[in-house]
Amino acid sequence: MTLLGLLEREPSHGYDLKRDYDAYFGRGKQLPFGQVYATLGRLARDGKVVAGGAEPGEGPDRKRYAITETGRDEVDAWLAEPAEPEPHLQTVLFAKVTLALMLGKPAQAYLDTQRSAHIRRMQELTEIKRTGPLIDVLLADHALFHLEADLRWMDLTSARLAELAEAVRTP
């Protein structure tokens, strides 16, 4: 999904996508070329991207990939849909905010939707604590603290959106 999102900026070669992915999302872990081309192949098969004709030049694959309308819809749907509130979300939350900012989409609205999903989940978990056995309370507490941490991160990120937008648009 992240590669598809990156393609929404402009049609790109696999190499450029990999480079940008590594720069923004890799966090020290490089995306193998094989995986980039496998993903692009799958996206092309599903009609979410189209490959342009090969261009002369060096390199294993000089095809330029462009996102289709279906692909754009998919990116929009993914951004609009809050992730399931669960621990260890940071990669997804981070990717959504960064991509939304890169594409000039309303990151604040995404954060609000996610915040709402988190709060609702926290209300459910609190209800479990009120009525459930202690072992469930223990699990609910663990979930509540993780969700709280996410929420605090969202609050801070909300406050920094303008700065972040600058940072991702001028790499």
Place this chain on the structure above:
Amino acid sequence: MNTPAVQRGCLIEARDVVKSFGQTPALRGASVAVSRGEILAIMGPSGSGKSTLLHCLAGIFTPDRGEAWFDGQRLDALGEAERTRLRRTAFGFVFQFGQLVPELTTADNVALPLLLNRTKRKAAYKTAEAWLDRLGLGDKGGRRTGELSGGEAQRVAIARALALAPKVVFADEPTGSLDSLTGEKVMDLMTGLAREQAATVVLVTHDARVAAYADRVVMVRDGLVSADLGTVGSAAGSSRAAVTSYSAKAVQ
């Protein structure tokens, strides 16, 4: 939006409230309505205006512009004497610090608002003792509040707020000075007893875990109230199944 609040089932409402302190705007057109018996949490970062909103809803601050309604009356249009009477008879308050008189005993503190409302001395102390009992402080009636722990002091404050049989309990960061477990017990007692008494609660907190005790959560940002963040019953799925799926995911 021009129907009086009471006709729409709400007990308290702020409408387009603007409030500034000197040059600093705290609220810039904040609107929120609270239904009878509802527990509403108002969240927001520090300086967002959430406490100012609570103070306007409780008639402690008068809005510069906009309206504050309580039970079909405009609070902001009442005289100071009338508002003070309302605050004493219809509202209970639980704040973070400094609400109990440290030189008085626990029972004196709980009985005090009742005495101010001209309840007979004997009846006031009887009610006070009963509430202290319900909050697990039956044996602390004779202690001075200065000698209590933070959690005990907050339970006394809840007893004092509820002993009046208020229509609304206003709570501003009621767990702000407590550790997590004590804070939770305080929230459990406050929301449980308020539900039992069918009291409406307006709770201000920056803590999402505290806000999660409420029926509905709104957020104040830059002096405005956001849409509802969470309303109990609006999420899909059974809670019991949900916590189990959480634990399965957590161990993967």
